[in-house]
Amino acid sequence: xxxxxxxxxxxxxxxxxxxxxxxxxxxxxxxxxxxxxxxxxxxxxxxxxxxxxxxxxxxxxxxxxxxxxxxxxxxxxxxxxxxxxxxxxxxxxxxxxxxxxxxxxxxxxxxxxxxxxxxxxxxxxxxxxxxxxxxx
Numbered sequence: 001x002x003x004x005x006x007x008x009x010x011x012x013x014x015x016x017x018x019x020x021x022x023x024x025x026x027x028x029x030x031x032x033x034x035x036x037x038x039x040x041x042x043x044x045x046x047x048x049x050x051x052x053x054x055x056x057x058x059x060x061x062x063x064x065x066x067x068x069x070x071x072x073x074x075x076x077x078x079x080x081x082x083x084x085x086x087x088x089x090x091x092x093x094x095x096x097x098x099x100x101x102x103x104x105x106x107x108x109x110x111x112x113x114x115x116x117x118x119x120x121x122x123x124x125x126x127x128x129x130x131x132x133x134x135x136x
Contacts, residue, residue: 009073016069020062027054 029035031051036042084093092104102113117125 009070009077012073013066013070016066017062020058020065023058024055027051027058 028051031046034044034046037044085091086093086098091098091100094104094107099107105111105113
């Protein structure tokens with residue numbers, strides 16, 4: 001994973017952590033200010049069991065969301081690193097632009113390309129040529 005990817009993942013998780021911290025803080029503030037009694041007529045007074053139970057539930061959800069988000073972001077960045085190649089024409093997707101292999105290597109790596117033939121394709125072509133020669 002690249003440095004910018006790790007930074008972006010960390011940024012998303014930090015924002016998520018801030019959100020859950022605010023939820024927990026609001027739960028404790030609500031209990032300290034006795035807002036349940038003021039707004040809804042609930043029993044008056046600070047109830048440790050209620051605020052601790054609420055904090056525990058939010059922390060469990062926080063852990064689940066944190067690890068799920070981290071796993072999803074890791075998978076997303078892993079998949080983004082794949083080079084997309086058209087199955088039909090073999091063009092390469094480079095920032096939303098479909099380039100031939102030659103254009104891609106020129107744009108991405110600043111290299112010139114040349115054409116050749118691999119050993120397997122060479123063997124197949126020789127066999128085809130020999131089969132055509134025998135037919136004539």
